[in-house]
Amino acid sequence: MVQDARRFQYTSDYPQPLVTYRNQFTLAPTQDVQLFKFEHGLPYMPLILVKASLTSDFAASGDPWTGANLGINDAMEVMADNKYIYVILFANENRRTNYIRVIGFAPPDYDGAIATIPNDSNFRFNSDYNYAGCIAGVLNTGDSYEIEHNLGYIPQCRCWQHDEITLSDFGIDISGYRVKQASGIGIPINTGVETQNNISTASKYIIYKRGNEDIRVGAYKTYYHIYTLEG
């Protein structure tokens, strides 16, 4: 029996989060605010991670949201649905070209085949590196929730949550998933201090408390990765 999951970076108890999509896009805006759509060709909606940059070599790059705050890229929103990857670029009057790299994971509730992607990068397994195990799951809710993980330590995690953006200027409603930007907030479980829109982890539970943003009607899903990496 595994006493400490951190000893085992690769074990069948904790599967690897497999990268099932990779691409890079150039965003050359002709408007101050512009919508870009890229067809991903997958039979599912990928859970995406994105890096953005103002240069094609990604010498300076960051998460699209925080990168804008750091001056690394222009502000943008990136989401994915069952067919497209959407980028809303707020280039403003400068209208600079931005570049994004996207990788995607298959959602854990997808049971179909997963195609391999060309091995022309350095993503493949080899013993030079450590690999994080991953507990992947899905919840049919966007509300506050609690997940028992029982790792015995506080893990790092991410979640992807349903979001909707109505862009009347573009005549389009986007209903897709993106990494929760406001992730974080460890809140003490037993002190009664409340938090908003946060993910908290503990040695036994992950707790996500929904904040006081506009409550959206309908059933929403939340996908999560709990990594066997100590937070």
Add this chain to the structure above:
Amino acid sequence: MSKLNRFIINSDYDSLKIVDQISWTVSVPSATLGQEDGPTYDYNFTVPNDVYFDVLSVKHSNYPNSVATGTTATFSVLYDSGNTIAQYEVTCGKTSATNYRIRVKVNRIWGQSSPATTTFGAVNLTIKLNLLVPSEQQ
């Protein structure tokens, strides 16, 4: 060790490799209420390869049983029934081909005219960053 002695495991699929792990403790001094848009603290370091993605976590010294975690991580503590907030926003990114920066931005915000909380004590934030996956070849 010669590369000939290394074993490729499951080469059909790509996965996430941990290429570096960073741990940084930053001391945020105490402040009285009124510091709405607070200071930033940076930790700069070099990376040997063009890292790609990362996952963060931040721990608050007064709340050791919880962390904030994710692609970005904000540790928020609410006071005065939620009318006063201390936020510690942690972001990161590459500033050049070989330089990486973790930034902590402190916001102490209040929403009512006479909050009960008037002084925020000094805290230590412990930040862990795992850098994942080298970049694609250009």
